[in-house]
Amino acid sequence: MLRQRPAAPKQSGATIKLAQLAPGQQATIVGTVPDAAPPVAGRLWQLGFRPATHVDVIRRAPLGDPTIYRVQDTELCLRRREARLIEVVFDTDR
Amino acid sequence: MTSCHDSGGGPVAVASTRRIALVGSPNAGKTSVFNHLTGLRAKTGNYPGVTVGRSVGTVKVDGVTIAVEDLPGTYSLDAISPDEQVVTDLLAGAFDHIEPPGAIVLVADATTLRRSILLVAQVIRLGLPCLLALTMGDELTVRGGRVDVDALSAALGIPVTAVVAHRGSGIDDLRAQLGTFDRWQRPPILPPSDPEAADAWGKSVLDAADYAAPRPDQRTNRIDQVVLHPVWGVGVFFAVMFAFFQIVFTVAAPLQDLVGQGLTWIGGRVTGHSGNSILGGLIGDGIIGGVGTVLQFVPQIMLLFLLIALLENVGYMARAAFLMDRVMARTGLEGRAFVAMLSSFACAVPGIMATRTLPSSRDRIATVLSAPLMTCSARLPVYTLLIGLLVAPQTRWWGFSAQGITMFLLYLGGGTAALISAWLFKSTILRSDLLPFTMELPPYRFPYPKAVLVAMWGAAKMFLRKAGTIILATSLVLWTLLNLPPRGAETAHLSPTDATAYVMDRSYAADVGKAIEPVFEPLGFDWRTDIALVGSLSAREVFVSTLGQVAAATDPADPREALMTMTDDHGRRVFAAPTVVALLLYFMFALQCMSTVAVMRRETNSWRWPALAFGYMFVLAWVMAFAARSIAIGLGA
Secondary structure, rough: OOOOOOOOOOOOEEEEHHHHOOOOOOOEEEEEEEOOOOOHHHHHHOOOOOOEEEEEEEEEEOOOOOOEEEEOEEEEEEHHHHHEEEEEEEEOOO | OHHHHHOOOOOOOOOOEEEEEEEEEOOHHHHHHHHHHOOOOOEEEEEOOOOOEEEEEEEEOOOOOEEEOOOOOOOOOOOHHHHHHHHHHHHOOEEEEEEOOOOOEEEEHHHHHHHOOOOOOHOOOOOEEEEEEEEEEHHHHHHHHEOHHHHHHHHHEEEEEEOOOOOOOHHHHHHHOOOOOHHOOOOOOOOOOHHHHEEEEEEEHHHHHHOOOOOOHHHHHHHHHHOOOOOHHHHHHHHHHHHHHHHHHHHHHHHHHHHHHHHHHHHHHHHOOOOOOOHHHHHHHHHHHHHHHHHHHHHHHHHHHHHHHHHHHHHHHHHHHHHHHHHHOOOOOOOOOHHHHHHHHOOOHHHHHHHOOOOOOOHHHHHHHHHHHHHOOOOHHHHHHHHHOOOOOEEEEEEEHHHHHHHHHHHHHHHHHHHHHHHHHHOOOOOOOOOEEEOOOOOOOOOOOHHHHHHHHHHHHHHHHHHHHHHHHHHHHHHHHHOOOOOHHHHHOHHHHHHHHHHHHOOHHHHHHHOHHHHHHHOOOOHHHHHHHHHHHOOOHHHHHHHHHHOOOOOOOOOHHHHHHHHOOOEEEOOOOHHHHHHHHHHHHHHOHHHHHHHHHHHOOOOOHHHHHHHHHHHHHHHHHHHHHHHHHHHHO
């Protein structure tokens, strides 16, 4: 279900991977990539990475990985490997 | 290990006992609620067949005893790791000999309710009587959020109790409700199972409860700007880890010496009063010495867990793991394994116990299997003695002390070997591809003394009860081997030092030493070295004193001179350079420590993993020692 894309999001712009965002940027989650393993996609959903949810990129570790995101009122860190599985649209108006 | 807790059934075997399970996400305050409800009466063990810790406590409500079980933290009942599977299986009654609980207390953090409402939905769907304990309500208010507890209860259809776990407020109310769980309100309709529908259900429930999410915590944000800064953050990290290591290593040492001296004094009194008989020796040296070996670990373990509990409660542990994750990821482990590895530089026993902070049991085992390769402090006296035999104190290499360089290389080698071995285990038998690395960074909070004390006390108690018995038994066996059969008549005219050497040279341990000589002969060890190796299984530093006694040195505490000139049965020097090199390499890799084996048994709940660790490290040590000796001989040393 996480893979179904909801109706076109309000924000303009193409879908990119969460891992491509830089610290300080914000985005809205679209879903997980189709080839994400279902248990992993399910876990990301459970952790709050759900469609139409806002995500803030807080900071990246000094060695470049992992990165802290704020989603559903929690700060969580994900490695690039998992952040690549999440598709987002960039919030341009903020 | 006669304790019934290890037999597989777990501490609560009585089916008629009323049982309640605590379920919640990591960081929800579940363990605080558990500690407040059950105090220090918790019993710990393992779930049958898995390396997942189980803790069960009891609480008395109106004269009725209720068992409360603290389940591992989980974000979801769709388990993706063995640890989470325990929660799902236990609630579904899928374990043999463990009935599902009579009721569930869900613990959820009020500040992250938008996320955890999905877990609430899953748990309510199980159909067991359910109560929601809502924690961190104070923090929600401070950060501008709100929730109407009564409306939330009405919307969920289950009782909801606000609890501020660290202060203990609301706990009495919660405890009072535990007694009547069969009369708890049950929801008329269960939440939907479909994730999308459950999401919508969660939103409607939170709307009905007039829930407003909190603002991000500004204090945490400000602290993180420094603590996680690319430059300052790394500085803070090294300062914290340096202080951590210093405290575990140096503050514990005088305390350990004090324990050691106290017991030596008692042992001396016993031996003295019983006129040097075998019984006196057994009690004075064997039993009291063995107890001393066990007790000497206690200050270090308590200090380590004091520090870990402090760092965890404050919220720094997750930050340290965040900073180190990239490094540890190279081995297949994750950031949280770093502290266990670092602690193992002091001693593998507390290091292995520190793996409990790792959420994945495969990571825990991989860390447990490789941590003993880290150069622990017990190797230090052995290295000092052997390096002294190898390199003269005044020798300099490139302007530096050659002894210092050798010691540094040994530390470096041990650390590298531990990381490589962790990588090997993680890429073969302990792979865990699926489990994504996700770690919550909780807001910084003040540590609560009770939580810290409970963690410290629990660790010490567990060590004494579960590992202490094995260590004591090993010490007794080794004492017997080294001191029997008695030679009272033959040693009557000898000085005490000569008598000890005489007895040891003719002891059962000598028979063992001669029996295993063929194994170690290719490494250049003679049977007297082998006795010292056997003796060092109780603790590596015993190698130094045993070797001293074996060599009949006048001062067993500094046997260097006697050892330098010691010759074997064929008149060759026993400690020629290639043999010393081989011994150094052997001690670098071998799991020459029964206390570590005992604590591995305790932490993995199986003899399989300690046996594997002992085996692979022995083979590694033997091969490396043999290779190093051959190279040294080839170079003409």
